[in-house]
Amino acid sequence: MMNPMPPDQANAVFVARGLTKVYRMGEVEVHALRGIDLTLYQGELVVLLGPSGSGKSTLLNILGGLDAPSGGEVRYLDHTLTGASESELTDFRREHVGFVFQFYNLIPSLTARENVAAVTEISRSPMRPEDALALVGLGNRLDHFPAQLSGGEQQRVAIARAVAKNPAVLLCDEPTGALDSATGVVVLEVLEKVNRELGTLTVLITHNAGIADMADRVIRLSDGQIAEEHRNAHKRPAHELSW
């Protein structure tokens, strides 16, 4: 398992071709994406690297069906996401995608368990919320409210919430961005474990090059374009990372 299967078109989960995204703010046009071609495969752990403003979040949001591109095409397995209706995108997110955000975005009035349950209640074949929390090492903090958890713990709840519905894809936008290095490592270990044990395609955004070493594949964005892409011959385990 240390050496992933060679990339194979048959295993492609996401295929993006010629993606562009233009934000219009009055007179000014911001080109957030300028022609992205990208294929993501089953079971991969991919790190999206790039400076702030390079278009990472925009790309991730489009892959996750939270936003629509201005041009180009995205396919998920045999579905075309581009041009899908709001309702189809909702179904897509509901069944296939788990999100983790930089600021956790937990529902403050629900406990850890209930935050996870809020998602599992609308999924088809979810884990038990308790199992998902055990997976992220929070089996003993089930009934704590977000305000009673540290930032790292909140982020782990968010990961549990994202993986509890057994998604095919886990999309994480700077999950360690708001955390110190030691806490961040714990969160990355959880993501690594989920990727390994559940085989979930995991896309992880960071502007921190040190984190890239844990990936199967690293894609570097710059000014809305893919500047560079490489495979790590040796993945470093998350616990060896620091920044």
Place this chain on the structure above:
Amino acid sequence: MRALDRKLLRDLWHLRGQVLAIAAVIMGGVATLVMSLSTYDSLGVTRDRFYGEYRFAEVFASLKRAPEPVAERLRALPGVEQLETRVRAGVKLELEGFNDPITGLLLSLPDSGEPLLNALHLKRGGMPQAWSADEVVLSDSFADAHGLQPGDKIAAIINGKRQQLTIAGVAVSPEYIYQIAPGSMFPDFKRYGVLWMGRSALGAAYGMEGAFNQVSLTLARDAREQAVIDRVDAILAPYGGTGAYGRKDQFSNRFLSEELNQLQTTATIFPAIFLGVAAFLLNVVVSRLIALQREQIAILKAFGYRYPAIGWHYVKLVLGMVLLGVAGGVALGAWFGQGLAAVYMETTFRFPYLDYLLNPGIVLVALGVSVVGAVSGTLYSVARAVRLPAAEGMRAEAPEAYRATLIERIGLQRWFGAPTRMILRHIERRPLKSMLTVLGISCACGLMMVGNDQKGAIDFMVDLQFRQAAREDLALTFIEPTSGRALHELAAVPGVGYVEGFRDVPAILRFGHYHYRSAIFGIEPEGQLHRSLDHDYQPVAVPPGGVVLTDHLARNILHVEPGDMLTVEVLEGSRPVLQVPVLGITQQFLGLSAYMQKDSLNALMREGHVVTGAYLAIEPGAEEAVYAKLNARPRVLGMVANRSAIQSFYETIGEFILFYNLVATLLAGSIGFGVVYNSARIALSERGRELASLRVLGFTRGEIAYILLGELALLTLAAIPVGFLVGTGLVGILVLAFESDLYRLPLVLTPQNYAMGATVVIVSALLSGLLMWLRLGRLDLVAVLKTRE
């Protein structure tokens, strides 16, 4: 329980301050509706039951005198079911220790047994002994006003002879629920009473043995009222009949119906204003509250929740608040409703009992309106939040594009420090939201003004009536039309300063298919005491040869204009039918009148200088002597003293107004506080992070309070003048809706009105400000550092 439902309960608890404030807004609107409509329904139901149980007659007729056998012919008429004849006599009453003139009405009872129709509900004591010569039953309002009990004595001057009567019982009659002395404007329980006495005793005293002068009857199942009236009139005409009439024209019933109509208007318009405003405020408050949840909505959406599910979630949240408010409003409204009905029963409707009725339909209406107001606001906000791409919803709102405000751009900025600029820019950045806040607060101000309007309007009305139109100290009625020479005799009474005669002819006024049963008043054209007023409330002379009508009578009842020809069916003497032109309109808020020049009326009636009564000015201090002197004159039927009438009016209505104002103040106050508090609380939620950041930067609590509360203060101050406009508009609506035969409300707003409106807003703002100040002390600075930005 599902996780989201749990979130709901916790959110409700977390927002409890706002939940209560929103519930208060709904409660204010719903309570007004429930109070007014349940009172209206209850009084109507009670009236119907009382009429039924006490056999209130359906057709009535008065005449001069007919021998008893005539009754047999009436009974035999088709369409008549039950019929009863009576003797009816106007009397003057005297009570030890009470010196104002008292007018009374004596009605006969069967010498033994119950009356067939118009039965009495005894409250105390019993019916007179069979064939008793001096026992009477007294109307309860009069008895209560003087504290009279069974066994007490009262003197009556019947047909010029003074007679000592013993009170056997105190009772209520369906015929005299609303008691007004002839020639008076409003009920005066102290100076007008109705008495019932055995038929032979009264007949003997009044010279009506073996005869009658009043008939009441009920109709057979499918009889046509007008047909029966015509037949009765035909039989009674030779006996001086003055025209039979149905319940619609029966005095007490007509006024009762008018009062109930009035109440229905109040019960519809007033709550419509209150509930409408409450629903609007609810909408504004709820949509802002939900807008604050935009981040959570984005998360739910990112995880695949759909609009209907998210919408329903927030609708449930808001329904929680609505149900709380509606339940509280119904309970409070029912409580107030019983209180209001009790006040009505004491002051106006002398029913012996009350069937309090809260129609479930009212509760449904209250619930429906509140739910629509709240749910539409919720769905609007949720839809907006959902429409936002989830990616954007979750991102902190982009820093808003502030800019220098107009005030700064025109160069006034050097007068303002940074905090003041923040306030101004924040208001200008969100002009719509600021406007809605101002509008919401101003509605609360307007409601308060409506709620407190009556007092000023009634003061104005009474002042106009008694200082401009009816300035006499005493209005005196003769037993029958009398020669004008009687006026000289009155003027000669020591203490009488000035005398003005009037001729009053009972008549039905007709125009097209409209009619009104009342009287034509012949007054002196250039009278000093009793005058007709023009549109600017200035006295104008009544022109010769035609009638001048009260505007409401002309416009809304008869639908005539000056120049039209009115048909006047005179109800006395040879009962001529006359054509009289309408010459003008007079402005009058109390009652309805048709005025003519006295000489013109005399000419029309083909009689000489005849009067039926007189208006007197009495020298100060001479009142009692004059009353005593005139009371003793046999030709004087009754007297109404204006000053005491006004006083008693205020005593009666005072209690009513006190209750109503208290309730309206309470409800408008709760709505006002709910709105202001919510505006402040939401502003705090919207800007909490910003304010906490400022605290982190070293601003003091006072400084950030200035930024938050300064904005609230500015909006509150802006809302007060707008509120005055809203209040004036609402009062205008009320005035339009309030036209009735009894009175029309003038559009009058007193300084107190404005002060009340402003006070509710300012007090609510101060209280909310205090609560916000306490909250600012608990602002979580660490949380700000922990999260974004």
